[in-house]
Amino acid sequence: MGDTPGSTGIGGEPTLEEQIAAYQREFQDLDPQVEKIVSALSRLNRRMNVAYGRQTAALGISNADWEVLKALVLSGAPYRMGPSELAKRLGLTPAAMTHRIDRMVAEDLVTRKRDETNRVRVIVELTTEGREKWLEAMRLATVFEEDLLQDLSADDRTALGDVLTRLLRRVEHAQPDAGGRLTDLD
Amino acid sequence: MGDTPGSTGIGGEPTLEEQIAAYQREFQDLDPQVEKIVSALSRLNRRMNVAYGRQTAALGISNADWEVLKALVLSGAPYRMGPSELAKRLGLTPAAMTHRIDRMVAEDLVTRKRDETNRVRVIVELTTEGREKWLEAMRLATVFEEDLLQDLSADDRTALGDVLTRLLRRVEHAQPDAGGRLTDLD
DNA sequence: AAGATAAATTTCGAAGCTAAACAGTACACT
DNA sequence: AGTGTACTGTTTAGCTTCGAAATTTATCTT
Numbered sequence: 001m002g003d004t005p006g007s008t009g010i011g012g013e014p015t016l017e018e019q020i021a022a023y024q025r026e027f028q029d030l031d032p033q034v035e036k037i038v039s040a041l042s043r044l045n046r047r048m049n050v051a052y053g054r055q056t057a058a059l060g061i062s063n064a065d066w067e068v069l070k071a072l073v074l075s076g077a078p079y080r081m082g083p084s085e086l087a088k089r090l091g092l093t094p095a096a097m098t099h100r101i102d103r104m105v106a107e108d109l110v111t112r113k114r115d116e117t118n119r120v121r122v123i124v125e126l127t128t129e130g131r132e133k134w135l136e137a138m139r140l141a142t143v144f145e146e147d148l149l150q151d152l153s154a155d156d157r158t159a160l161g162d163v164l165t166r167l168l169r170r171v172e173h174a175q176p177d178a179g180g181r182l183t184d185l186d
Numbered sequence: 187m188g189d190t191p192g193s194t195g196i197g198g199e200p201t202l203e204e205q206i207a208a209y210q211r212e213f214q215d216l217d218p219q220v221e222k223i224v225s226a227l228s229r230l231n232r233r234m235n236v237a238y239g240r241q242t243a244a245l246g247i248s249n250a251d252w253e254v255l256k257a258l259v260l261s262g263a264p265y266r267m268g269p270s271e272l273a274k275r276l277g278l279t280p281a282a283m284t285h286r287i288d289r290m291v292a293e294d295l296v297t298r299k300r301d302e303t304n305r306v307r308v309i310v311e312l313t314t315e316g317r318e319k320w321l322e323a324m325r326l327a328t329v330f331e332e333d334l335l336q337d338l339s340a341d342d343r344t345a346l347g348d349v350l351t352r353l354l355r356r357v358e359h360a361q362p363d364a365g366g367r368l369t370d371l372d
Numbered sequence: 373a374a375g376a377t378a379a380a381t382t383t384c385g386a387a388g389c390t391a392a393a394c395a396g397t398a399c400a401c402t
Numbered sequence: 403a404g405t406g407t408a409c410t411g412t413t414t415a416g417c418t419t420c421g422a423a424a425t426t427t428a429t430c431t432t
Binding site: 013014016019023025029031033036037038040041043045048050051073074076085089135138142145148149152154160163164165167168172174175 | 198199200202205208209211212213215216217219220221222223224226227228229230231233234236237259260262271274321324328331332333334335336337338340342343344345346347349350351352353354356357358360361
């Protein structure tokens, strides 16, 4: 089960090899090869999330903020979305999204205004400051990512990208989309 | 920056290719190859976390519970640890760990007793029910993991495992251990 | 016009965390 | 022995964020 759910492993964390050995002791039918991949994936992602978290924190925004900024930028051009759309996208309730937008408006990352063409709706729009924060975060991230992959040749990279997308397709197919909010950082 | 921090992307999530294209539009100097790897890693991990979360939920335990169970099992043999040790390992304060242990004692996943050889300390010990829950979770996880990797040959698997551990070594070296609790699931 | 439907917000409460103060114990040093 | 110091774990108080349910406002249907 790799690292399976929970754990941050910051203190006296065992090495990957130690951990796999321990799992094998405690759980007989464990494929070490599979476990190695899964555990490495988990650990890698945790370290990446920590790094990203530091970067956004350095920019003075929370991970929650980041999620919203990203969704808005990905929506393209005028960078506008409705709260319920955002809520669905991020996997939380409209109520929670209202609260989150409140905070982000206060931080001047987004604006909120009624949609005059359909006054039931609300338009959340990225501010220039919000967009700037996103850009800064991207700049920091690319540095980190290039650093992370520095040992891999171009061929290694394409190979890795292909394998990962293959796995991704598999898991997305198995688990179409059914939402579940699990405190992800992705 | 891949998905960088936050996001769950459950609703009308763009495909990986769409997302990379969008990022390139919004952020000129982006290496698509790097982005593909990083985004795939992020998405893959999110899906895995969702899957693991469902499994533990099906067993009636929370992700918080899971973290503690895992640490205790990894500690080996008598499955005992002190609260502060656990707190360090999981990256939270001793106070938070006290609360968490309270809950887990109520759920009969662990026991708490004073260490009579050194009455300052407290011993948190896995119950048989706690161990059983861990085993069940492992069983569920191995099924999922084998399913995830079904398209990969044995050679693919060793290659992937090697590349991932290489990346992991890189990031662990760069970011030795400095703790940061970022709501990870690993 | 009257409901039905939908979007967003408000209110209330729960979960989980941290910081700070506190209590109990062990150990070192005189 | 006695005292100071350090450390462990718990308690308390407060904060942040989220969810559920009720509420408001606007639109659509018939």
